[in-house]
Amino acid sequence: MTPPPALHFHDPDRTLAGVRLVQRACLPADRLDFGYDERERAWRLELPPLSVWRLEYELELRHPDGRTEVIADPANPRRAPGGFGEKSVLELPGYHQPPWLDWPTAAGEWRDRPVSSRALRAEIPVRIWSPPDARGMLLAHDGGEFDRLIGLGHYCAAMVAAGTLPPHHLVLLSPVERNDWYSANPAYARALADEVVPTLRDELGDAPTVGLGASLGGLALLHAHQRHHGLFGGLFLQSGSFFQRRFDAQESGFAHYRRITRFVSAVRRGRPTAVVPTTITIGLGEENLANNRDMAAALRTQGYPVALIEVPDAHNLVAWRDAWHPHLAELTRQVWTDDRRSAQDT
Numbered sequence: 001m002t003p004p005p006a007l008h009f010h011d012p013d014r015t016l017a018g019v020r021l022v023q024r025a026c027l028p029a030d031r032l033d034f035g036y037d038e039r040e041r042a043w044r045l046e047l048p049p050l051s052v053w054r055l056e057y058e059l060e061l062r063h064p065d066g067r068t069e070v071i072a073d074p075a076n077p078r079r080a081p082g083g084f085g086e087k088s089v090l091e092l093p094g095y096h097q098p099p100w101l102d103w104p105t106a107a108g109e110w111r112d113r114p115v116s117s118r119a120l121r122a123e124i125p126v127r128i129w130s131p132p133d134a135r136g137m138l139l140a141h142d143g144g145e146f147d148r149l150i151g152l153g154h155y156c157a158a159m160v161a162a163g164t165l166p167p168h169h170l171v172l173l174s175p176v177e178r179n180d181w182y183s184a185n186p187a188y189a190r191a192l193a194d195e196v197v198p199t200l201r202d203e204l205g206d207a208p209t210v211g212l213g214a215s216l217g218g219l220a221l222l223h224a225h226q227r228h229h230g231l232f233g234g235l236f237l238q239s240g241s242f243f244q245r246r247f248d249a250q251e252s253g254f255a256h257y258r259r260i261t262r263f264v265s266a267v268r269r270g271r272p273t274a275v276v277p278t279t280i281t282i283g284l285g286e287e288n289l290a291n292n293r294d295m296a297a298a299l300r301t302q303g304y305p306v307a308l309i310e311v312p313d314a315h316n317l318v319a320w321r322d323a324w325h326p327h328l329a330e331l332t333r334q335v336w337t338d339d340r341r342s343a344q345d346t
Contacts, residue, residue: 003047003049004047004049004050004055004090004092005047005090006044006045006046006047007021007034007044007045007047007073007075007090008040008042008043008044008045008075009034009042009043009059009061009073009074009075010040010041010042010043010075011036011041011042011043012041012042014036014041015063015064016043016061016062016063016064017062017063017064018033018034018043018061018062019033019034019043019045019059019060019061019062020032020033020034020059020060020062021033021034021045021057021058021059021060022057022058022059022060022070023055023056023057023058023314024056024285024286024287024314024315024316025050025051025052025055025056025057025285025286025314026051026285026286026287026314027047027048027050028048031047031048032045033045050092050285051284051285051312052092052283052284052285052312052313052314053091053092053093053094053095053312053313054080054089054090054091054092054095054312054313054314054318054319055089055090055092055314056080056082056087056088056089056314056316056318057073057087057088057089057090058070058071058072058073058087058088059071059072059073059088072086072087072088073088076088076089076090078090078091080316080317080318081149081150081317081318082149082316082317083145083149083317087316089318094312095312097322098321098322098324098325100154100155100158100159100162100325101151101154103158103161103162104158104161105154105157105158105160105161106131106157106158106160106161106167107131107132107157108129108130108131108132108134108157108160109129109130109131110127110128110129110153111127111128111130112125112126112127112128113126113127113128113199113200113203114126115195115196115199116195117191117195117196118195119187119188119190119191119194119195120176120181120187120188120191122176122177123176124173124174124175124176124191124195124196125144125173125174125176126171126172126173126174126196126200127143127144127147127171127172127174128169128170128171128172128200128204129153129156129157129169129170129172130169130170130204131157131160131167131168132167133167134167134168134169134204135166135167135168135169135205135207135336136166136168136169136207136208136209136210136332136335136336137168137169137170137171137200137201137204137205137207137208137209137210138156138168138169138170138171138209138210138212138332139171139173139197139200139209139210139211139212139232140152140170140171140172140173140211140212140213141173141175141182141211141212141213141214141217141218141220141221142173142174142175142178142213142214142217143170143171143172143173143174144172144174145174145317146172146212146214146317146320146321147172149317150317150318150320150321151321152170152172152212152321153170153172155321155324155325155328156168156170159325159329164326164329164333165329165332165333166333166336168332168336169200169204171200171204173196178216179216179254179255179256180255180256181220182213182216182217182219182220183216183219183220183241183254183255183256183259183260184219184220184223184256184259184260184262184263185220185223185256185259186227188220188224189220189223189224189227189228190227190228192224192228192231193224193227193228193231197209197231207336208232208233208234208335208336209231209232209233210232210233210234210235210236210331210332210335210336211224211225211231211232211234211235211236212236212238212328213236213237213238213240214237214238214239214240214320215238215239215240215241215288215315216241218237218238218239218240218241219237219240219241219242219260219263221235221237222235222237222240222242222267222295223263225274225276226267226270226273226274229273229274230274232276233276233277233335234276234277234278234279234331234332234334234335235276235277235278235279236278236279236281236327236328236331236332237278237279237280237281238280238281238282238320238323239281239282239283239286239288239292239315239319239320240280240288240291240292240295241260241288242260242264242288242291242292242294242295243257243260243261243264243291244261244264244265244291244294245261247290247291247294248261248287248288248291250287264291264295267295267298267299268294268295268298270302271302272302272303272304273302275302275303275304275305276304276335277304277305277331277334277335278299278304278305278306278307279306279307279309279327279328279330279331280292280295280296280306280307280308280309281309281310281311281320281323281327282308282309282310282311283310283311283312283313283314283315283319284310284311284312284313285312285313285314285315286314286315287315288315289310292308293308296308307327307331309323309327311323
C-alpha cells in the first residue's frame with residue numbers, strides 16, 4: 001500500500017496556535033493534530049495508513065485567542081461536493097472516477113410533480129425524468145441533491161443510452177424536514193405508501209419500484225418497506241443509518257436516535273416479511289460499517305437476497321456515486337426483468 005502524502009499548511013510567521021484535520025474516515029483521534037515544522041515554516045501532518053482511496057477533509061485552524069475556523073485546504077485545489085459545501089479531497093493511487101461520467105446519455109423529459117401530503121402536512125418536492133417508452137421506477141431519497149451534486153440523472157440516462165438499463169422513470173424525492181422525515185418516522189412512511197407512490201403509479205404505471213437512499217435516506221426506505229409491504233420491488237441502501245446502541249453511542253445526541261434504535265432492533269428481531277432483492281453499500285472508512293454489516297446479516301437471516309458491497313471510501317456523496325455502477329444497474333435490471341417475466345407468465 002502506497003503511504004498517503006503529508007499535508008501542509010503554510011504559516012511562516014507561526015500566527016496559529018494549531019491546525020487539526022477534520023475528516024469522516026475514522027482516522028484515530030490522536031493522529032489528527034498537525035505539528036509545526038520550523039524548517040518548512042509550516043504545519044505538517046503525516047497521515048496514518050488509510051482504508052480509503054479518497055480522503056475528504058477540511059482544516060481546523062486554532063487561533064491564539066481561542067477562536068477556531070474550518071476551511072478547505074488552500075494548498076490542495078481538488079474539491080469534492082457535499083450537502084454542506086465543498087471539501088478538499090485527496091485521491092490516492094487506486095482511485096479512478098467511474099467511466100459512465102463521460103458516456104453519452106439518452107434523451108428524456110424532466111418535470112416537477114410535487115405531492116401534497118396530509119400525513120406530513122407539507123408538500124413533498126418531486127421531480128421526474130422519463131425517456132420514451134419508460135417502464136419501471138427508480139425512486140431516490142435526497143434525489144434533488146443526488147442529481148445536482150453527483151449526477152444521478154446522468155447515470156440513469158447513460159445506462160439507458162448504453163442499453164445497460166431499460167428506459168425507466170427516475171423519481172427524485174427531496175425532503176423538507178430531512179432529519180425528522182427520514183428517521184424511521186411513521187408519518188413519512190405513511191406518506192410514501194398512501195400518497196406519494198400511489199400518485200406516481202397512477203401517472204407512470206404500476207411496474208415495480210426500486211428505492212435508492214443513503215444514510216438516513218436508506219434507513220427511511222427500509223422503514224417504509226417494512227411497515228408497508230408492496231411499496232418496493234428492490235432496495236439499494238447506501239451507508240444506512242442503522243443505529244444500534246452497541247455500535248453507535250456517539251450518535252445518541254441525535255434528536256431521533258431512540259426512534260431509530262427501536263426500529264433497527266425490531267428489524268433484527270423480526271420475522272421474514274416482504275422479502276425483496278436488496279443491495280447494501282458501505283465504506284470501509286465509515287462509523288456505519290459495523291451496523292451495516294449487521295443489518296445485511298439480519299436481512300439475510302430473514303430470507304432477503306442481500307448483496308453487501310464494501311468500498312474503500314467513507315460517508316460522502318462521491319463514495320455513494322462511485323458505488324452505483326455496476327451494482328445499481330444489476331439490482332434494477334433484476335427487479336424489472338423478473339416483473340416482465342411474471343407478466344408474460346400470467
